[in-house]
Amino acid sequence: MSALSVAVVPVTAFAQNCTILMCNNTKQAAIIDPGGDISKIKQQLDKMGASASKILLTHAHIDHAGGTAELAKELNLPIEGPHKGDLFWIEGLPQQSAMFGFPAVETFTPDRWLDDHDEVQVGELTLQVIHTPGHTPGHVVFYNPENKLAFVGDVLFNGSIGRTDFPQGNHPELIASIREKLFPLGDDIEFICGHGPNSTFGHERQTNPFVSDHRG
Template identity: 65%
Template sequence: GMLAEELGLPIEGPHKDDLFWIDQLDSDGARYGMEAKSFVPDRWLVDGDQVTVGDLVLDVIHCPGHTPGHVIFYHQPSKLAVVGDVIFQGSIGRTDFPRGNHQDLIDAITQKLWPLGDDVTFIPGHGPTSQFGYERKTNAFVADDVLAAR
């Protein structure tokens, strides 16, 4: 918010279910010895929205679980998804944050990400990239055979 104010730029997102994180920025900043201010976005993002970055149009997909309002961005023409901490190569995001939910995360991955296609490459919040198809075969948390055995 502070950077957007300084540069005169609009803020798009996050999803409204993550408002509680924004509301506590003032106190979180103070706790870590830094200046931070809560803000109100110019636009809340919801499942099915699109955002533009330059000439790119990205689809917004709401994938709760890591946080209740987590969204990912998908560029269909290049089959590339920016997923943050929803899924990693060989793992999934933490769900022990306030309002995190393990089952919601599993459902978001299997019901919203897998249908995008096995050939979709994803960029996680940290760590190496991977493809959904590879994770469906090998990921100890969300591989098809792991979930079938539940």
């Protein structure tokens, strides 16, 4: 099993869980969803002794992607993800920042769009890419089977699910993404979500009022 370290750095006024995933063997790290507060993210990299190798995006809402262009430039990092279905969200980042009172941000073009069944590499760690539309059409989840860990962005939360009232959100699609693509990975899979505390797929399958096996 390839050892990893994970640090969650809450960023922006929305307390979005930017996550640094580091391969302990190589010290290579991916920055997942750098929504803003770049200085806090770089401080955490230094604290871990991590060498950032790429940015990974689950989706392109402002609180997840707002710091991407700046961080990619500063650290000379490639950007991988999300799925191309979120292109319109990336193109609209300046409007999103104005709407929500964020600092002005630049758009960017990912170096690699991701699709279902793709893989991304972080040092010696391999993450499987799962396309999980519903919250946004291009949302992806990153899953490391070895360590039974998933990074689910805003698809699923501890006790809740992602919003679907934004442009091109789709509630039935979101439910299908969770129940047909995530829950089958196993009850013991821990997940880090875009906001709030971690949980496991098993806990949510039992207790989450939106997607549990027992929902009305």
